[in-house]
Amino acid sequence: MSNSKKKKLTPVQQEYQELQQQIEIKRPVMKNCIRAFLVGGLICFIGQVIHYFYIYFFNFTEQTAGNPTVGTLVFISMLLTGFGVYDRIAQVGGAGSAVPVTGFGNAVISAAIEHRKEGLVLGVGGNIFKLAGSVIIFGVFSAFVVAIIKTILIKWGGL
Secondary structure, three states, rough: OHHHHHHHHHHHHHHHHHHHHHHHHOOHHHHHHHHHHHHHHHHHHHHHHHHHHHHHHHHOOOOOOOOHHHHHHHHHHHHHHOOOOHHHHHHHHOOHHHHHHHHHHHHHHHHHOOHHHHHHHHHHHOOOOOOOOHHHHHHHHHHHHHHHHHHHHHHHHOO
């Protein structure tokens, strides 16, 4: 808390702030960053292996192997979430497990699992995209904006 904000506090509030700072558990920021980097890197490495698998065994090109790779990673993360394994990975890796596309799969399926007792339509169907819906909406909207800009630049820019 800044000094100007501390001056506005009463003596009791200032004493409470000092006590809170003494009791507060210090977070191992560097350790968490390293864990996130390693877990995220491992997820990306697995994605790269799957990518090369599609290229080698199914004759995809470098450009066309991306879509099935993403779909496979999302499917695997959904399975792992359903079996409770992805939660343990997320506890270790933190943001390293949430940032890759596997975090999207986890967000979708965890909301569905949480509301499955309410029924398929109102529970699962109504809440499955609770967390991931905003990602989908903003992803589609930004893709639309980029496509419009690209179309304008190609038409008038001669690209």
